[in-house]
Amino acid sequence: MKLDPLIELVSILRKKCPWDRTQTLKSLKNNLIEEAYEFVEAVEANDIAAIKEELGDILxxxxxxxxxxxxxxxMDFDELIKLTIKKYKEKHPHVFKGEKLKDQDAVVEFWHRSKSDIFEGIPKTLPALQAARTIQERAARLGFDWQSSAGPLRKIGEEIGELNRSKTETExxxxxxDLLFACVNLARHLRIDPEDALRSANKKFVERFRNVVSELEGMGRDIRKVSLEEMDRVWEEQKGQQRSKGIEAELRILKLGLNKLKISYDTKILKKFRRYLELLYEYRGRVHLISKLDYxxxxxxxxxxxxxxxxFIKGHKxxxxxxxxxxxPSIPLKIFFPDMKFVLFESRKKKAEFLVRLIKELGLKDVEVRAERAEEYKKQEFDLALFRAAGRIDKLVKVITQLVKPGGEVIFYKGLGQRKELGYAQKRLRRLGFQTGSEVLSNPIDKSSVFLVILKRQG
Incomplete structure (x- = not known):
């Protein structure tokens, strides 16, 4: 369907509706912002009907x-379309002019190289958290950035100290x-969108506080006369109830996924996963085990x-x-393969301590936690090595050769966007006697793809 009927509708409304006739570019700017945020809300809720409606409102x-x-x-619509096509063809010379831009990083680099000022094009009205992230990303492209999340984390500590020492309102x-800017920097290094994180925190607070008010009113209490201590007690109770609901929801999803994967389970297995979830929630805020959104x-x-x-795991010992x-992936696999012997390498002390407790609480046998880097372990004794979020394949070739015995296998969990990694390491791996292969598997719940790199060492 063409846009002509919509253009005609708007033209009629401008002539015949008193409200539509009085609107201007300025009067509609907030409406456009509102509709954009409603679209974001629909996307976050994964509500397809609402997404269609909000896109229609924006159009x-x-x-x-x-x-x-x-x-x-x-300007008219024809001119707008021509200008837009011209702009985006110029932004994609690798598509329309045969210019060589090897990957998405090179494309982004080209876009920013064409700007005389790296901060050009950042709207002054952009939400402050989003603007801060964009500013930091652009400065980082010129090398002005921390090496890891440890840098902004230290900076947050410094800024809190300076805030405590400040004496005037201006200071x-x-x-x-400065503290908020540093927090955005940390979020960026942790690959968390600060806008999404704060929106999630806002939503969680509102839901929980509404429950606190409802609970107190149900007890016949006047919320305005309740002490802070009592409100805090009910608040903690609500947190516990929400956690319980969250765990039950996670277990339902787990059972649904296991059924789709045709993996058999019983009540004992589900009990272990329940305790696993409880411990993850218990350590939330104490140790960074998974991202906040992942809870x-x-x-x-x-x-x-x-x-x-x-x-692919069956048959390994x-x-x-x-x-x-x-x-x-080791603990979920161990739960289903109790006879396998596992060694878990985790060099960060707090995470290693969590793993030790987790193994004990789940009653798992033949699982050892080594609080050291795998590079330090030089016995070729494993018949299977697992890597998930452990770094690029070509950077881990030496570690693989130190860990896996002849005839053993290696499995890397990767995203589809990381498929090139295997190509970078393939020649070296083959020289060292590894056969390389891959499989693309689908998550049974959200249909996202996992790219498995499977290596077999010849023996």
Whole structure:
């Protein structure tokens, strides 16, 4: 269907509706912002019907704005389309002019290289958190950035100290701004969108506080006369109830995924996963085991992804997990393969301590946690090595050769966007006697793809 009927509708409304007739570019700017945020909300809720509706509202507003410009003889839809096509063809010379840009990083680099000022094009009205992230990303492209998340984390500590020492309102204003900027920097290094994270925190607070008010009113209490201590007690109770609901929801998703993967389970196995979830929630805020957003998708993003190569794991006896972190993928696999012996390498002390407790609480036997880097372990004794979020394949070739015995196998869990990694390492791996292969597996819940790199050492 063409846009002509929509353009005609807007033209009629501009002539015949008193409200539509009085609108201007300025009067509609907030409407466009509102519709954009409603679209974001629909996307976050994964509500397809709402997404269609909100996209329609945005398209209507864009058409309306073009009609206003047309009436002032400044532009019509044909001109807008021509200008847009011209702009995006110029932004994609690798598509339309045969220029060589090898990957998405090179494309982004080209876009920014064409700007005379690296901060050009950042709207002054952009939400402050989003603007801060964009500013930091652009500065980072010129090498002005921390090497890891440890840098901004230290900076946050420094900024809190400076805020505590500030004496005037002006100083506090400035130091608080610096602290927020540092928090955005940390979020960027952790690959968390600060806008999404804060929106999620806002939503969680509102839901929980509404429950607190409802609970107190149900007890016949006047919320305005309740002490802070009592409100805090009910708040903690609500947190516990929400956690319980979250765990039940995760277990339902886990069972659904296991059924789709045709993996058999019983009540004992589900009990172990329940305790696993309880411990992850208990350590939340104490140790960074998984991202904050992942606490609403542990079952499908971590448990089920860990179990995707279930068929490839069968038959192995001695397995190591490099960079075990919160225990993915080794602990979910160990739950289903109790006779296998596992060694978990985790060099970060707090995470290693979590793993030790987790193994004890789940009653798992023949699982050893080594609080050291896998590079330090030089016995070729494992018949299977697992790597998930442990780094690039070509950077880990030496570690593989140190860990895996002749005839053993290696499995890397990767995203589809990381498929090139195998190509970078393939020649070297073959020289060292590894056969290379791969499989693309689908998550049974959200249909996202996991790219498994499977190496077999010749023996």
């Amino acid at each position: 209507f507003l864009v058409t309306f704005l073009v009609q206003i410009l047309k009436e002032k003889q400044r 506090r204003f400035e130091e608080l701004g 609403t998708r542990i079952a499908h993003k971590h448990f089920l992804v860990s179990l995707l190569p279930y068929q 001695y397995v190591c997990d490099v960079g075990a972190g919160a225990g993915f």
